[in-house]
Amino acid sequence: MSWDVVVVGLGILGATALRELAIRGHRVVGVDALEPPHPHGSSHGTSRIIRDAYFEHPLYVPLVQRARAGWRELEEESGARLLLQTGLLLLGHPQGQVIRGSLRSAETHHLPVERLTPEEVLSRWPGLQVPEGITGVFETTAGVLAPEAAVAAALAGARRRGARVLTGEQVVHWSSHPTGVRIRTRHRELRARTLILAAGSWLGPLAGGRWPGLLRAERQVTFRFREAGTGLAASGALDPLPPDTASLATPRTRPLPVILWEPEPGSSTPAAYLIPEGEGILKLARHHGGVDVDTARRAPGTLDREISRDEWTEMRRTGEALLGGLGPEVDATTCLYTNTPDGHFLVGPHPDHARVLLLGGGSGHAFKFAPVLAARVADLVPGGLDHWSSEDGGPRRASLDHGIPEAGPERSVAHLWPEDPGDDPFSPGRFATSSRERVRATPPFLDDATIRERLTVEMALEAGEEAFRAVSRGEVLQPVRTHLHLPDGRSQFIVMPGHLGRPAALGTKLITLFPGNREAGLPSHLSLIVLFDPETGALRTLLDGARITALRTAAASAVATRTLALPEASELTLLGAGVQARSHLEAILAVRPIRRVRVWSRTTERLDAFLEWARGYLAGAPGGESAGRRRDIVLEAAPDPRSAVKGAHIICTLTASPAPLVKGEWLEPGMHLNAVGSHTPDARELDTEAVIRSQCYVDQRAAALAEAGEFRIPLDRGEITEAHLLGEMGEVLEGTVPGRQETGDITLFKSLGLAAQDLATAARLVAQVGRPVEEPPL
DSSP states (O other), X not given: OEEEEEEEOOSHHHHHHHHXXXXXXXXXXXXXXXXXXXXXXXXXXXXXXXOSSOSSOGGXXXXXXXXXXXXXXXXXXXXXBOEEEOOEEEEEOTTSHHHHHHHHHHHHHTOOEEEEOHHHHHHHXXXXXXXXXXXXXXXXXXXXXXXXXXXXXHHHHHHHTXXXXXXXXXXXXXXXXXXXXXXXXXXXXXXXXXXXXXXXXXXXXXXXXXXXXXXXXXXXXXXXXXXXXXXXHHTTOOOOOXXXXXXXXXXXXXXXXXXXXXXXXXXXXXXXXXXEOXXXXXXXXXXXXXXXXXGGGSOTXXXXXXXXXXXXXXXHHHHHHHHSOEEEEEEEEEEEEEEOTTSOOEEEEETXXXXXXXXXXXXXXXXXXXXXHHHHHHHTSSSOOOSSOGGGTOOOOOOOOOOOOOOOTTSOHHHHSOSOTTSOXXXXXXXXXXXXXXXXXXXXXXXXXXXXXXXXXXXXXXXXHHHHHHHHXXXXXXXXXXXXXXXXXXXXXXXXXXXXXXXXXXXXXXXXXXXXXGGGTOOSEEEEEEEEOTTTOOEEEEEEOHHHHHHHHHHHHHHHHHHHSOTTOOEEEEEOOSHHHHHHHHHHHTTXXXXXXXXXXXXXXHHHHHHHHHHHHHTTOTTOSSTTTTTTOEEEEOSSHHHHHTTOSEEEEXXXXXXXXXXXXXXXXXXXXEEOSOOSTTOOSBOHHHHHHSEEEESOHHHHHHHOHHHHHXXXXXXXXXXXXXXXXXXXXXXXXXOOOSTTOOEEEEOOOOHHHHHHHHHHHHHHTTOOSSOOOO
C-alpha cells in the first residue's frame, strides 16, 4: 500500500502531526523504533511547563496561545486532563533574560502578570529563599501539561481517524525521488508521497547532510524529591494532587506555583525549574547544561540512563538554595534536548529532498507548542483539508527558504524573528553555526572530477522538475540570458544569472562559446557556475559547469520525455554525437524502456567515439551507472537524419546546426521530440512544418519567444502565432496546461536551458557533497 504521508518518530511532535494529518484527510502511517509513550526521548515524565509570557521572544506568545486551544481541543476529544493551570513564578535578576524577556512579552501582548519584590514573594510564599537583588514576575495563566497522556491521546486520536501506528520499527534507510519516498525499516518497506522526520534527538543522523552537525542532542536529568517539611510545608503551600499526573481528573489550584529561576547575568550556571507535583513531591531540573550525546552511534533505547551520586548532590544543593531544604530522594529520569544553534524550532522542507519535511529541534521548550507545530508541518503537505486556518490567528506557514544563513551569537533575536510572514523563523534556513564554519564546510571549488563522481542522474531529474515547476509558479527571478558577441564574429560570452527559493540559491552561470576551439581539440563550450549566499550575498562556491550543464540539459529533456512521450516509447534517436548525446542517453534511459538507439553525426570520428563510449556504458564499464543491465539495447549508426528519424519514438536534436535537420514531413504519429541544440533566434534544428504539426512546449515562454529560432522564424514570417506554443513544462507538471491528449499526437519540447536549472542542480550538489553514500540508520 502507498501512503500519503509517513511520520517517523512518535514523540509529542510526531504524534500530534500524525493526528493533524489524519484530521485533514491524509492516509498516514506513523513509525517509531520503540513503543510510545516511552522514557527514552523527550516526551515522557510527569509534567511539562506551559507559559505565556515567553522570555525567549514576544513572537512566541501567539503560538503558545494557539497551542493552548489545541490542547483544550485534544482534552475534549480524549477525555483526559492534559493541562493544569498552576501559575508560574519567575525569579531572577531584573536585567537577566528571564525577567527582562518575560516583561517584554507581557507588555507586547498585554498579558496579566505581576511584578513582585523579594518581600512580596516571601509574603505570598513563605519558606522560599529569595536572595537580595532578585525580583519576581508572576504569571497566573501558566501551568503544566501531562506529557505521556498527551502522546497517548494524540495517537489515539490519529488511530480513530484511520491512521496506522507501527511501533518497534526502526528505520534503517530512506530515499526520495520526484514522485515520492521509500522508507525501509527492519521489518518492511513503506512508500508515500511525503515523509516527515520527527525523530527527536535522532533527527540529525536520520536527516543526513548537514543536519547531524547542526542539531545537538543534550542529556538532561529531572529529579524528584519529597518536600522537607520546613516552613514551606507549614504554610500549607502544597495542595496534594493525584500521584499520577498523567490521569488528572479534575483541575486543582495549588498555592505553590511552578517556579523558574535564573542566576545572575553572566553566570555559567543554567536556569533551573521546580514543579510541585502533589503528594509532597517536587520535581527539579536544570534548563540546559547537560552532556552532549552522539545519537548517530546509539539506537533509541540504548542511551545511558544511570544517574550518578554527583548529579543527585548537585541538584539537591540547587533545591536547597531555593527552598532551604529538601526531603528524601524519590526518583530521577533522563531526557534529551535536541538543540538548534539559535534555539528556535525546525519545521520545513529538507533542503535536499523536496518530498521530505523536518519537524524537531525543540531545544528544550517545544513540547507546549506541539499542536501548532503539527499544524505548521501539515500545512506543507500537499492536499488534505484545512484544519486550522491561518486567517483566524493560526500559525503562518513555515518558510520554504532552504538557505543556511548566518545565525551566530552576534545576531539579535529580532533578526531571527522578522515581521515579514514570508520569512519565518521556523525554517531550516534559520539554522547554521557561523559563516566561517559554513565556508570551511563547503568546498570553495568543485572540480569536474568531483562533480562527475557525486552528481547523479536522479539528482539532476529532481532538480530539473523542481526548476520547471518553480519557473511556472513565478518563484524564480531570471532575466533572458545576456550574449556578448566578440569581435571575431563567432565567439560569445554568455551570462545567465538567477535566484530561486527552493532550494535557496543565488548565482550565475558564465559561458564562453568559441567554435574555433574544435580545430584545436578543445571544447567549444566552457562554463563556470558561481553560487552566492542568498542571505548575505557572500561568495559560497564555484563549480565547473561542464557536467552540470550536460546533465541538467539532458535531465530537462528526460523530464519532458517522461511527461509527454508515450509510456511504451522504446526507440530513441540522437541527432548529434557529442557531449549532449552521451548525457541524453543516460537521462532518457532513466525514464523510458529504451531498446534501440540510432545515432547520426556529420563527423565520422565523433560518431565512432560515441558508439565506443555507449557500448562501454551500457555494458557497465567504469563510470557507467548501468552496471551491465542494458546489454540488450541495440546501437545503430544512421547514414542521414531522415533514416535516423524513421520509426523513432523519441527524437533528440543535439547539434549546433543553423539550418533545419528534421522536416515535418518525416514525423510520424506518437513521436516526441526534444529540440536542444540551437539557442539563437536565427538558428533552428526543425523546420516550420515540424513545429506546425507538433504540440509545442518550452522551458520558459518568454525565453523561447525571444531566442528559439524554431518559433521566432515562423512567427516573424506569420506562419504561426504565439498561441501555437501551448505552455511551459512546469505548467504541464503543475496540471494547469494539458500535455499529450491522444496516442497519435506529436509532442515537441524546445529546450533553451535556464539559469534556474543550473542553480537548482548546483545547490543540490553542494548540499550533497560530504554526505555518506548510505543514509545513517535511525
